[in-house]
Amino acid sequence: MxxxxxxxxxxxxxxxxxxxxxxxxxxxxxxxxxxxxxxxxxxxxxxxxxxxxxxxxxxxxxxxxxxxxxxxxxxxxxxxxxxxxxxxxxxxxxxxxxxxxxxxxxxxxxxxxxxxxxxxxxxxxxxxxxxxxxxxxxxxxxxxxxxxxxxxxxxxxxxxxxxxxxxxxxxxxxxxxNNRKDKEQLRRRLTELQYRVTQNNETEPAFQNEYWNNDREGLYVDVVNGDPLFSSEDKFDSGTGWPSFSKPLDEGLIRKEADLSDGQVRTALRARLSKSHLGHLFHDGPEPSLLHFRINSASIRFIPMEDLEREGYGRYSMLFSRRN
Missing domain, CATH: 3.30.1060.10 (Peptide methionine sulphoxide reductase MsrA)
Structure with missing residues (x-):
């Protein structure tokens, strides 16, 4: 080249x-x-x-x-x-x-x-x-x-x-x-809750999860493969007890699916490459889009702004202008 x-x-x-x-x-x-x-x-x-x-x-x-x-x-x-x-x-x-x-x-x-x-x-x-x-x-x-x-x-x-x-x-x-052997390896790497949420489409308890009230600056990445999914810049308090975002970092890394479970009609969110269940999409978020990406803490990992470079996400430091 x-x-x-x-x-x-x-x-x-x-x-x-x-x-x-x-x-x-x-x-x-x-x-x-x-x-x-x-x-x-x-x-x-x-x-x-x-x-x-x-x-x-x-x-x-x-x-x-x-x-x-x-x-x-x-x-x-x-x-x-x-x-x-x-x-x-x-x-x-x-x-x-x-x-x-x-x-x-x-x-x-x-x-x-x-x-x-x-x-x-x-x-x-x-x-x-x-x-x-x-x-x-x-x-x-x-x-x-x-x-x-x-x-x-x-x-x-x-x-x-x-x-x-x-x-x-x-x-x-x-x-x-993503067969049985892969699932067994993943189960050994994740906590029991992380596995149930990401692989079995479960939902963690509201207000009893790691990031629902986290207000630090940084990235939220896929707990399975590390793909950067959300930024603290787009996080808002939805009052639901789960971490909520107005948009993902890149739409291409999120897949939307129909979810008819539990007698409800919802849009489920899945990480495109790891295929992990993330949460659900609602339309009661902030203006102007009204989008509300309600995400399980168990499906993501938070990387503070000061650790981005060390963990290989330095290119995203520019998102956090308030401290730069």
Whole structure:
């Protein structure tokens, strides 16, 4: 990469059908764009039909422009592995053939070393019984796919959902990630209350939790994976007995889901990457948005402003202008 463009870098991944490889990365903090396309082959300007003939050598892939200070390459790799079956040399799920192979196309030596370390750690983890066959190869020319294929999960929502459900991709991910072994490891790391709230969607007692009346300046991060979720700058006293915020640090790290439990109709909040239950969204918050993100203390960890640099969150110090 050129020194003048260090604030933005490219990452290129092949993970089978490129329709399914955009949404997992899209709209995360630090992700500038995710483009579907073709790479790794020997022909120029391939089309979707060309690649489908299995004669061009190209793979369906996505090219991600990202800001490594906000979303490091190592985290992109972690997310990539969770989207694929890295042990399948013949394609991905019900899409078969060389054009649906998996590969990491590295853009420099630093990426190569990080990709190899990530692949080696995954193999050594014992998560997969078979060898990991995903290739790590130098990036070449990347050809953006036709407009029809860009952001397919947004432009053809129904077709995308049907395709993804039928592909078996999500079933495979559920079996191999966040499975019983992962849950057991998490249970050992969290307190009993933290585990019940984040993994079993429970709600902690009002006024009897750690942060409901915390008024110190700092960040509130995901207790499971450390993602920065909320700032004290957006915290307000809702009178409910739970920590409440008018907005998250980045909408891309929060997922909203319908919650029909306990005979109520509510919007549940879940951390996008750790999939932890956080709390609920209401519309009785402060002006002008009226949004009220009511969060369980057990699902977050508070980092005081003075500790941000030491804990690796120094880039957020600028949020707290009152002491700076």
């Amino acid at each position: 050129k020194d003048a463009d260090q604030s933005k870098q490219l990452a290129t991944f092949a993970g089978g059908c490129f329709w399914c490889m955009v949404k997992p990365f899209d709209e995360l903090p630090g992700i500038v764009s995710v483009v579907s396309g073709y790479t790794g082959g020997r022909t120029e300007n391939p089309t979707y039909e060309d690649v489908g003939t299995e004669t061009t050598g190209h793979a369906e892939a996505v090219q991600i422009t990202f800001q490594p200070e906000l979303f490091p390459y190592e985290r992109l790799l972690e997310l990539f592995w969770q989207q694929i079956d890295p042990t399948d040399p013949g394609g991905q799920f019900h899409d078969r053939g060389h054009s649906y192979r998996t590969a990491i196309f590295v853009h420099n030596e630093e990426q190569r070393l990080k990709a190899e370390a990530s692949k080696r750690a995954l193999q050594d983890s014992g998560r997969f019984k078979r060898p990991i066959v995903t290739e790590i190869v130098p990036a070449g020319l990347f050809y953006p796919a036709e407009d029809y294929h860009q952001n397919y999960y947004k432009t053809h929502r129904r077709e995308y959902n049907l395709y993804r459900e039928g592909s078996g991709r999500d079933d495979y991910a559920r079996r191999n990630w």
